[in-house]
Amino acid sequence: MSVSADQVRHIAKLARIAMSDSELERLVPELNAIIGWVEQLGEVDTDGVEPLTAVIDQKLRLRADVVDDGDCREAVLANAPDAQHGFFAVPKVIE
Amino acid sequence: MSDLTSKTIAELRDGFRAGDFTAREIAESYNDAVAGARLLNAFTVETPDDALAAAAAADEARGSGELGPLAGIPLGIKDLFATKGVDTTAGSRILGGFKPPYDSHVTANLRKAGAGMLGKLNMDEFAMGSSNETSAYGPVISPWRRQGSNVGLTPGGSSGGSAAAVSAWIAPGVTGTDTGGSIRQPAAFTGICGIKPTYGRCSRWGIVSFASSLDQAGPLARTVRDCAIMLEAMAGFDPRDSTSLDVLVPKWEASLSSNLKGKRVGIPKEYRIDGVPDEINALWDQGIDWLRDAGAEVVEISLPHTQYALPTYYIIAPAEASSNLARYDGVRYGLREDPEGGNLDAMYAATRAAGFGAEVKRRIMIGTYVLSAGYYDAYFTKAQKVRTLIKRDFARAFEQCDVILTPTAPSAAFGLAEKMSDPLAMYLNDVFAVPASLAGLPAMSVPGGLDSAGLPLGLHLIGPELDEQIVLNAGLAIEERAGFTARPEKWW
Numbered sequence: 001m002s003v004s005a006d007q008v009r010h011i012a013k014l015a016r017i018a019m020s021d022s023e024l025e026r027l028v029p030e031l032n033a034i035i036g037w038v039e040q041l042g043e044v045d046t047d048g049v050e051p052l053t054a055v056i057d058q059k060l061r062l063r064a065d066v067v068d069d070g071d072c073r074e075a076v077l078a079n080a081p082d083a084q085h086g087f088f089a090v091p092k093v094i095e
Numbered sequence: 096m097s098d099l100t101s102k103t104i105a106e107l108r109d110g111f112r113a114g115d116f117t118a119r120e121i122a123e124s125y126n127d128a129v130a131g132a133r134l135l136n137a138f139t140v141e142t143p144d145d146a147l148a149a150a151a152a153a154d155e156a157r158g159s160g161e162l163g164p165l166a167g168i169p170l171g172i173k174d175l176f177a178t179k180g181v182d183t184t185a186g187s188r189i190l191g192g193f194k195p196p197y198d199s200h201v202t203a204n205l206r207k208a209g210a211g212m213l214g215k216l217n218m219d220e221f222a223m224g225s226s227n228e229t230s231a232y233g234p235v236i237s238p239w240r241r242q243g244s245n246v247g248l249t250p251g252g253s254s255g256g257s258a259a260a261v262s263a264w265i266a267p268g269v270t271g272t273d274t275g276g277s278i279r280q281p282a283a284f285t286g287i288c289g290i291k292p293t294y295g296r297c298s299r300w301g302i303v304s305f306a307s308s309l310d311q312a313g314p315l316a317r318t319v320r321d322c323a324i325m326l327e328a329m330a331g332f333d334p335r336d337s338t339s340l341d342v343l344v345p346k347w348e349a350s351l352s353s354n355l356k357g358k359r360v361g362i363p364k365e366y367r368i369d370g371v372p373d374e375i376n377a378l379w380d381q382g383i384d385w386l387r388d389a390g391a392e393v394v395e396i397s398l399p400h401t402q403y404a405l406p407t408y409y410i411i412a413p414a415e416a417s418s419n420l421a422r423y424d425g426v427r428y429g430l431r432e433d434p435e436g437g438n439l440d441a442m443y444a445a446t447r448a449a450g451f452g453a454e455v456k457r458r459i460m461i462g463t464y465v466l467s468a469g470y471y472d473a474y475f476t477k478a479q480k481v482r483t484l485i486k487r488d489f490a491r492a493f494e495q496c497d498v499i500l501t502p503t504a505p506s507a508a509f510g511l512a513e514k515m516s517d518p519l520a521m522y523l524n525d526v527f528a529v530p531a532s533l534a535g536l537p538a539m540s541v542p543g544g545l546d547s548a549g550l551p552l553g554l555h556l557i558g559p560e561l562d563e564q565i566v567l568n569a570g571l572a573i574e575e576r577a578g579f580t581a582r583p584e585k586w587w
Contacts, residue, residue, distance in 0.1 A: 001473075003464065015417065015463040016424075017456055018444035027460065030518065034461055037519060038406040038474065044481050051479030052486060055294050055308055055535035056560060060337060075196035081431035088426050093439050 001039070002032045099124040104168055104267045104321040111153070111167040118150035118157075118167030122211060125169045128265040129213050134587040136235050137259040139174050140182050141214040149211025156209075163209030165328050171260045171269035174215040175222055176202045176312070177301035181212075185303040186220045186230040186253075189450025190429040199301025200333045201270060201312045208328040213266055217256030220452045221420065222277055222305045225524040226514065227255025229454040234511055237285060238263040238583040242549040245586070248508045251281030251524075257315050258285040262583060268316035268325050272302060274309045275408050276504075276528025279540040282315050283503035283553025286542040286581060288570065289315040290322045293561050294535030295340035298333030306415035307338075309408075309532050319541060319570045323347040326563065342561065350564055353572040356390035358565065361496030365401035366527060371505045375552060378543045379502050382554040382573055386500060389572035394496050398488040403481050404530040409522060410465050410478035411533075416455075417462025423450060457518065486534045493559045498569045501527050503540040503553035527555055537563045541570040542579040551581065 003011070008027050012019045019027075070076070073086060082089040099121050102110065111118055126143040146169040153167040177183050177195035184190040198206065219229040226249040227235040237250040237259055250259040254271030258281035261269055271278040273291035282289030290313050297312035304310065314325035327347055333339045362383060367376065387393055425431035425446030432445040451459070465474035492499065505526055514521045531538040537560075540553040554573055558566040 001470075007464075008460070011460050011463050011467070013444075014467060015459050016421075016440070016443040016447055017451065017459065018441075018448035027457070030457060031460060031464070033519060034409065034457075035464070038410050038478075041403055041406050041410075041477050041481055044400065044403055044477075044484065046477065046480035046484070049480040049483050051476050052482040053479075054338075055482075055486065055533075056338070056340065058295070058338070058340065061334065061341075063334070072196070076427075078196060079193055079428035081425060081429070090426055091433060091437065091439050091442050 001035065003028065003035065100128050100264050102267070103318050104316060104324055105318070107168055107267060108165070108324070112157070112162065118153035119147065121167055122146040122150035122169050125213055125266060132263055132265045132587050134236065135238060135259050135263055136233055137217055137256040137263070137265070138171070138214040139184065139186070139217050139232050139256070142181060142212050146211040146213050149209065153209055163207060164324065165205060166209030168209070168267060169211040169213045170205060171213050171216045171257060171266035172202055173254055173257050173270050173272060174218050175272050175303045176270060177303070178202055178212065178215065181215060183215070183303070184231070185222070186218045186232060187450065187452070187455070188231045188430060189423045189447070193428045195301070197301060200298035200335065201302065201329045204331060205328055210328070216260060216269060219253035219255065220455050221303065221416070222253040222272055222274055223416070223454050223458055224252040225276070225280060225521050226511070227252040228511065228515055229452050231452060235259045236511070237508055238587065239285060239508060239550055240583070240586065247511045249284065249511055251284035251508065253277040254281045254315065258282055258287060261285070261287045261315050261317060263587070264582065268314055268321050270312060270329065271315045272310060272312050273532065274305050275412060275532045276525035278313045278315060279528050279538060279553070279555060280504045280524055282540040284508040284551065286551030286579065287315055287317055288319055288322050288539065288541050289313065290326060290539040290563065290566065291532070291537065292326060292330060292563050293340070293537045295338050296330045298331070298336040298339045300333050300335040304419040306412040307419060308415060309412060319567055319574050320348060320351060322539070323351060323567050345564060347564055347567055351571055352568050353389055353575050355386060355569060355572055358391045358498065359496040360386045360391045360393050360569065361396035361492055361499040362393060363396050363398045363401065363492070363499060363501060365398050366501045368505070368526065371502070374546045375502045375505065378552050378554065379500070382500055382543055385573050385576040386569060388576060396492045396495055396499070398492055398530065400481065400484045400488050401530055404485055404533055405522060405526055407478045407481045407485065408529045408533060409461070410474050411482065413458040413462035414466050414475050415462070417459045417466065420455070420459055423447060454518070482533050485530055489534045489536060498565045499557040500569070501555045501557070503527060503555040507546045507548065507550035507552055531557045536560060537566050539566045539570050541573050543573065543577050544579065545581055
């Protein structure tokens with residue numbers, strides 16, 4: 001499989017990365033080279049093989065089911081580019 | 096060059112305890128060395144006051160007899176580890192100015208052990224790179240140069256600042272992280288030791304995520320013993336990381352032994368690949384002789400899916416990265432780009448366009464593609480199946496041997512800018528390192544010798560799950576026989 005400029009534009013949109021047409025055009029051959037290379041995995045017989053889900057076998061632990069708001073609002077907001085009234089502020093979403 | 100900066104961590108620890116010098120003297124020596132080596136671009140932030148404060152605490156505690164195992168030792172910390180109140184940017188513009196309100200579990204463990212911090216170490220952006228050239232702070236320059244040349248070389252990556260600092264003797268030990276070779280390849284390129292433990296030994300809590308099923312922290316230092324000392328302090332169970340292993344941390348340093356009698360060393364025939372310089376294969380053969388000399392029996396083994404490890408990695412790692420890096424949205428921390436009159440979506444896209452570098456964008460794009468509707472099974476599920484086979488290869492090999500020996504990297508350090516235009520050529524750097532990462536196994540690089548240009552080459556040891564000890568012991572056997580004492584001539 002190979003990707004077209006339109007597909008690369010769609011992937012960039014999914015990834016939320018703004019890209020100029022010239023950037024997109026440069027990426028098309030780069031991505032196709034990488035995709036073409038990883039496709040050699042098609043040679044490997046994986047019939048009946050389970051996909052790996054945990055690299056080291058271990059049981060998932062459960063924590064106590066308790067509500068904890070952390071009590072650290074100031075610390076959480078301290079690095080925000082824009083924090084107002086104790087919240088993260090973003091550009092207007094609803095017109 | 097002060098005398099103290101030529102000592103190993105073990106020598107500093109023991110000398111400080113014996114009263115030969117104070118922790119303050121150690122910290123001052125290294126602070127001066129760091130400040131005098133800025134041409135290397137190894138540090139993104141210097142924290143001399145932190146090193147001095149930890150030293151003061153160590154000096155005060157010395158009389159009490161209650162000293163942590165790293166009391167009086169100043170360390171460098173890779174910029175991927177969250178450090179309370181100190182810039183933590185993962186080498187990226189998008190995390191510019193981020194000051195975590197907490198310490199990572201690993202750095203908190205090191206502090207608890209008494210260590211101080213010299214500063215944060217430069218790295219490839221989000222640990223994506225093999226040459227430290229993708230950093231927003233610019234490349235780290237290796238202290239090493241080819242004989243008779245002043246061409247700038249890479250220290251390797253992604254832990255390039257880490258490797259440069261130790262090999263320039265401006266830090267006695269440092270933290271690194273290894274997703275697909277990022278501790279071991281830079282260690283090999285700069286003539287030092289570096290170990291990636293079993294996946295889950297070191298908590299990932301507070302380490303900026305790249306590919307969560309592969310990311311592991313580990314130390315880089317000048318000797319095998321120093322790596323054992325640091326790893327003991329860094330490792331340990333942490334309930335905040337769901338893949339942290341709830342097992343005791345062994346006394347690796349106390350159990351060090353270079354006597355390999357009764358041990359079998361596996362030599363994987365698939366690691367003899369085309370295009371690798373003869374010098375590297377010759378060093379590999381030398382390493383085999385060294386381990387035989389240490390008492391080990393040498394056996395040929397087969398890891399049949401080796402050639403598929405890199406393409407598997409370059410599906411899984413970008414897939415996990417594209418998901419992990421979705422959090423950088425300009426809302427909670429770091430950079431925000433707010434285009435005039437733009438909506439929320441435009442802010443996300445503009446922030447990420449301005450904040451991520453070219454290699455990170457490339458990997459996010461690949462990862463987004465292989466996870467997208469219609470392609471998920473063909474790429475991601477397929478790669479996870481091949482990963483099962485790679486893990487199985489190792490499990491079978493370890494029925495026949497106790498530790499595996501290979502070269503660490505397919506070349507010595509290369510020149511800056513030499514490979515940046517060809518992503519696939521750059522990826523091939525990790526051809527020997529990636530299989531152990533995919534299988535979650537402990538693996539280490541130790542210096543073996545110099546090539547004909549006078550650059551260091553590393554030997555690579557891979558052990559079974561949770562058996563860091565055999566990796567360290569075989570590393571020690573090589574270290575004792577290689578007698579590697581070369582160090583770069585100071586030009587910086």
